Amino acid sequence: MAGVKRKYVVPGDLICEGNYTSLANVMKIGNRFYSTRIGMAEISREGVRVIPLSGIYIPRVDDIVIGKIIDYSAFAWEVDINSCFSAYLPAQSVFGKNFSPAKDSLTKKFDIGDLIAGKIIAFDRTRDPLLSVSGPGLGKIPKGEIIKIAPSKIPRLIGKKGSMVKAIENATKCKLNIGQNGLIIAIGPPDGLLLAIKAIRLIEEEAHIADLTKKVQKLLEEGDKFEKVD
Amino acid sequence: MRKLIDENGLRVDGRRVDELRPIKIEVGVLKNANGSASIELGKNKIIAAVYGPKEVHPKHMARPDRSLLRCRYHMSPFSTETRKSPAPSRREVEISKVIREALEPALILEDYPRTAIDVYIEVLQADGGSRVASITAASTALADAGINMRDLVTGCAVGKVDGQIVLDLNDIEDKEGEVDMPIAIMLNLNQITLFQLEGILTPEEFKKAFEMALEGCKKIYQIQREALIKKYFGSSEPIPVE
Numbered sequence: 283m284a285g286v287k288r289k290y291v292v293p294g295d296l297i298c299e300g301n302y303t304s305l306a307n308v309m310k311i312g313n314r315f316y317s318t319r320i321g322m323a324e325i326s327r328e329g330v331r332v333i334p335l336s337g338i339y340i341p342r343v344d345d346i347v348i349g350k351i352i353d354y355s356a357f358a359w360e361v362d363i364n365s366c367f368s369a370y371l372p373a374q375s376v377f378g379k380n381f382s383p384a385k386d387s388l389t390k391k392f393d394i395g396d397l398i399a400g401k402i403i404a405f406d407r408t409r410d411p412l413l414s415v416s417g418p419g420l421g422k423i424p425k426g427e428i429i430k431i432a433p434s435k436i437p438r439l440i441g442k443k444g445s446m447v448k449a450i451e452n453a454t455k456c457k458l459n460i461g462q463n464g465l466i467i468a469i470g471p472p473d474g475l476l477l478a479i480k481a482i483r484l485i486e487e488e489a490h491i492a493d494l495t496k497k498v499q500k501l502l503e504e505g506d507k508f509e510k511v512d
Numbered sequence: 513m514r515k516l517i518d519e520n521g522l523r524v525d526g527r528r529v530d531e532l533r534p535i536k537i538e539v540g541v542l543k544n545a546n547g548s549a550s551i552e553l554g555k556n557k558i559i560a561a562v563y564g565p566k567e568v569h570p571k572h573m574a575r576p577d578r579s580l581l582r583c584r585y586h587m588s589p590f591s592t593e594t595r596k597s598p599a600p601s602r603r604e605v606e607i608s609k610v611i612r613e614a615l616e617p618a619l620i621l622e623d624y625p626r627t628a629i630d631v632y633i634e635v636l637q638a639d640g641g642s643r644v645a646s647i648t649a650a651s652t653a654l655a656d657a658g659i660n661m662r663d664l665v666t667g668c669a670v671g672k673v674d675g676q677i678v679l680d681l682n683d684i685e686d687k688e689g690e691v692d693m694p695i696a697i698m699l700n701l702n703q704i705t706l707f708q709l710e711g712i713l714t715p716e717e718f719k720k721a722f723e724m725a726l727e728g729c730k731k732i733y734q735i736q737r738e739a740l741i742k743k744y745f746g747s748s749e750p751i752p753v754e
Contacts, residue, residue: 292740293618293655294663294700309620309662316700318620318660320744335744337658338546338565340624366565366627407625408576434658490745 287325290490291317291332303329322490335490339365339433339463341402341411348423348461349413351396356383359392361400361413364433364463371400371413397423397467399459419459426459426467427475431486433464438489439482446485446495453502454478477505516685517674523685525554529678532668532728533639537649537739539656547657549739551649554682555639560649562657565627579624583612585646587635607643608633614647614667614696614706620660629659640686641669647696647706652736656743663698664736665705668728670695670721672711677721679728695725699733 291297297308297315304310307319308330317323319334341347341363349361349369359371374381376391392398399420400413415421431439440447440460447458456470456478468478481498488494517523527533533554542548545561552558568574585608589598600608611633619629631654633646644667651665671681672691686692691711697704713721 290741290745292664292737293661294698296700307660311701316662318662319658320655320740334658336547336656366567366624368567 285327289323290321291323292320293318295323297323297330297332298325305329305331307332307334333437334434336432337434339363341365341367341369341405342462343402343405345402345462346399346420346460347402347413347463348397348399348428348459348465348467349463351392351394351398353394354388354392356388359388361398363400363411363413363461364430364465365411367405367410369400369402369411369413371398371415375414375416392422397428399423399461399467423459423467426469427479429466429468429479429482431464431466431482433462435486435489436460436462436464438494439466439485441495446498449495449499449502450478450481453499453505454481477502480505514688515674516688517676517678523673523678523682525682529676530724530727532680532731533682535732535735537652537735539652539739539743545653545657547653547655547659549649549652549656551645551652553639553641553645553648553680555637556635556642556645557637558642558645558649559634559636560646560653561632561634562629562650562653562659563632564629564657565624565659566630568626568628574626574628577625578621579619579626580628581612581616581619581621581631582628583608583615583631583633583650585611585633585635585643587638587642591635591638607646610706610708611643611647611650615650615654615665617703617705618651618661618663618665618698619654620662623660629654629657638683640681640683641694643667644669644694644696644706648732648736652740655740663700663703664733665696665698666729666733666736667694667696667706668725668732669693670725670728672713672717672721677717677724679724691721693721693725695722695729697726697729699729 295317309316315330317332321332321334323332347363349363352362353360361369363369400415402411403414405411454474454477456468456474459467536552538550541550547562550559647667670693671689673685673689693709696706
């Protein structure tokens with residue numbers, strides 16, 4: 283985007299002065315804008331934001347997350363979504379309106395230890411996040427390799443309009459199912475999986491580097507050659 | 513009583529009165545913690561680890577509107593010349609409290625309701641001024657953990673030794689000197705979060721001591737900031753990406 287100014291900041295750094303809107307991770311005192319996180323500050327026409335480079339996952343409405351069922355009651359499952367809050371998946375949203383706790387057993391759908399992909403449909407500071415599994419690609423995850431990375435690096439892994447994921451998927455013939463909470467499910471041939479994990483680890487380690495896409499592409503190409511020699 | 517400042521104006525460890533001890537800060541020293549930092553200030557060796565935000569246990573301690581900050585300052589049994597009992601002493605409980613209160617104003621705890629943030633500070637080797645070094649390390653670790661902060665907190669001690677105001681007291685000066693004044697400050701916001709004074713200073717002496725502590729904090733802040741930048745952006749100098 284044209285007219286976007288970027289710089290590295292730590293908490294307390296003055297980002298800029300003037301008439302802007304604060305978008306994310308920015309503290310406004312008078313007309314001065316200070317960063318509240320370590321990361322990349324972006325000053326654009328819409329406002330000032332800091333893209334954090336560390337931190338745990340804080341749920342947001344409409345995020346797709348990958349979670350593990352840790353408990354259930356008569357009405358809902360409790361899901362560990364790798365955050366400081368555990369999410370709830372109400373049984374009614376899975377069984378439908380005619381759900382009756384007397385007739386339907388929750389374990390028929392999901393049991394403790396099952397992995398699911400879900401969407402956060404409600405979350406605010408007073409209540410724990412609420413999940414839904416209705417939608418394409420959501421629901422129980424039957425197979426795949428699970429990869430865990432820092433949630434703050436997920437935007438980098440996805441890339442601009444999903445360019446980075448597409449590059450990895452095409453080169454490794456794997457399907458990557460990415461949760462915003464830092465969990466990734468990869469399905470594909472073993473060689474591809476190993477290469478995909480390598481690429482993901484590279485992105486996690488060097489998320490702050492500007493031309494990361496090129497570096498990842500190089501790694502993926504070299505991986506390809508290696509396979510052909512074999 | 514021995515002389516703590518010699519005729520050349522040098523202190524027991526050969527420093528000038530306004531000189532800091534050698535200082536080194538490293539970020540991300542512990543893999544299992546959400547954020548961590550180590551600090552070496554003279555003979556002090558301190559590790560700070562931050563866990564959280566996470567679920568609160570016991571549940572009744574959770575605050576509905578803000579996060580719960582818990583701090584534990586602990587000296588390991590081998591940190592002193594004679595063995596220190598590992599049980600938390602009266603002094604450690606008090607220092608844990610003042611450190612918590614020095615960090616709280618810098619954190620935006622309202623952003624994480626119903627959660628807890630645990631800060632563990634372990635003194636591996638003790639020298640004078642371990643509380644201010646702990647505050648510096650802990651605030652660096654909190655920034656590493658990615659918790660919303662208004663500013664970094666930097667700590668520094670000043671004191672009066674042999675009738676002179678000196679910066680950054682070591683163990684001997686701390687024990688045998690007349691005055692010890694640890695302070696912690698948020699430099700960008702220009703706000704003080706810890707202020708303690710043991711002993712008596714005249715208003716002129718106080719003014720001089722405070723100015724000196726401020727200068728000390730500014731030097732430490734630069735090192736603290738560089739340590740964070742080094743871990744996250746690879747070099748010790750910030751490279752602005754245009």
